[in-house]
Amino acid sequence: MKKASIQDIADRLGVSKALVSFVLNGKGKENRISDQMIKKVFEVARELNYKPNQISKWFRTGKTQTIGLIIADISNPFFGKLGREIEQEAYKSGYRIIFSSSDENPEKSERQLEMLKKSMVDGIIIAPPPGSNVQIENLRQEKIPYVLIDRYFPEIESNYVIIDNFTASYDATKYLINKKYRRIAFLTVNDELVTMNERTNGYLKAIKDAGDSYTPMVEKLPFSHKKAEVYDAIKVLSSAGDGIDAILFSSSKIGLMGMEVIAELGLRVPGDIAVVSFDDPDFFKVCYSPVTAIAQPLEDMGKKAVQLLIKEIESNEIQPKSEKVALKTKFIERKSSG
Amino acid sequence: MKKASIQDIADRLGVSKALVSFVLNGKGKENRISDQMIKKVFEVARELNYKPNQISKWFRTGKTQTIGLIIADISNPFFGKLGREIEQEAYKSGYRIIFSSSDENPEKSERQLEMLKKSMVDGIIIAPPPGSNVQIENLRQEKIPYVLIDRYFPEIESNYVIIDNFTASYDATKYLINKKYRRIAFLTVNDELVTMNERTNGYLKAIKDAGDSYTPMVEKLPFSHKKAEVYDAIKVLSSAGDGIDAILFSSSKIGLMGMEVIAELGLRVPGDIAVVSFDDPDFFKVCYSPVTAIAQPLEDMGKKAVQLLIKEIESNEIQPKSEKVALKTKFIERKSSG
């Protein structure tokens, strides 16, 4: 027994399928269908267990009520939480989420964007990996609704939702300075994303503002995210000159590896090295030394991104708006910087 | 300028759209289209920047090359990693993933199943929450291809991919016994899922096999996953009778909360309490006492689930098969059970 279509209902009642369509879309009244007929249509629809075929609806309207999401890696707690918020907010407005992980690789994100375009998503939320500028510029020119999240490209007019990275980084460094740490290092990844640059700049500014007795010490890791690289970086920092007494990690992924490495080196936290890290995954609380964190407002970020996107999808304006949202972070002091 | 359709190409060349469709689907030869014409069609297609409208293709074929995924929570590292593997494996076969999080709530999963059915996904991978038996039975009767993951219902013939929970739990308990721990507690959630029952049974059997000097101590938490409940449970266990010297946690979520609570109670691990936990999230390695873990083969689970599902989607058999896959876990010894 196949699925019932509108035609089946129409045949059963000896009416046209237009009538059935009107009734089932609640437009019976405005199309002057009689009350008895409306009742009968609903009866037969239930009887035949009628379920509308969404695809044909999409086909007609060109809309799929689906949003594509590209993030670095859904199994990374930062993106997992963000994805969760995005899913929830989208669901409220009747949108579904197709997700894919780019691993910060522009070739992957390009393939995934192609895939999403073919999938006829109504819009895209993307944390653009370094080197994906052209892809985003294309999105803009193709007038596909999109919102950037966590990063943006200053040269491309876009909707985006980020945090105020400069201030967050500046304040965290300032905090360590006030705590009387003197040799404060900053461990980050070597990429051309504004997000990370801003964090570096915030750190550098705070060190500079603190006076001549402070030396900026920045280590940029390759983007590969290997633990061995973190190991080497920390080794280099610890042994050079007067060594270090505090580290600011620019992401939870680096922070996690950093905490592992520090433990392996037999150093105590905060005794030998104080630690502050961007992001606040659950495990920072149960780390051997609970990690002081710069927590991002993931709920707000996710919600805002979805709201911006849906606004753009559902607006009929020719010129896409570009709203820029920068949210505040929350500083959570724990033992690691004690 | 709108998007070019097959008709536009046909018009430009003064041929029928059937011809264009044949050529673009690589069926030119078998439909005896001349070589020059094939060449011309491709030329014009490029010229007009033709992109096929997927929706109409779906509409015709009734397939969307999309898989629906329902797990408890994508921001939980266990499901995040699993989701990642599923995404990757599906992508290889040209399938997309729509995901949603049920929070172990059967009402939510029911709504999400409805949503996915309406979304015309070709099949569904689901970690069914407790109480969702009827929903799964419906899936079966509606002949929608699906694969259960992480749990299953013995009474419903289904494809599923799980781990050998009984053995994993038995072996872990045995390990603690061999390590000379005497008062070994098992902390789990109160639900009717086989997965958790098997873990309990494995624990109980090991305790029983160990002889009369061992007492089974099982605490079942409500499913709400509140930290306060974990706190109470551990308090109760520690203060009753001779107290406890080891805990086996039945999931990483409980394990994480357990480690927090133990720290808050000022107990040392493994000095006061040894700990072993199911699952192996990244942070177990950097916990204040790195946690001995029962790691699940998430990569194999994800891959297998996708393979089973796609096999079922793409087979034309009337009677769906039900393949049952139980994978082995990997025991990773760390300091917490030293």
Added chain:
DNA sequence: TATTTTTGCTAAACCGGTTAAGCAAGCTTT
């Protein structure tokens, strides 16, 4: 030369809805 086969292409149905336009019958107005 008459018939069959091959070649190269077209026509049109089809998937399942949505929606603008229109029509006949009955009722109201002038």
Added chain:
DNA sequence: AAAGCTTGCTTAACCGGTTTAGCAAAAATA
């Protein structure tokens, strides 16, 4: 009594592809 309005419905185009059946002309065969 003619004209207009209302009611309750139908017709058919449309979205953009896929696919079956078939046709005319050219080539091959009897």
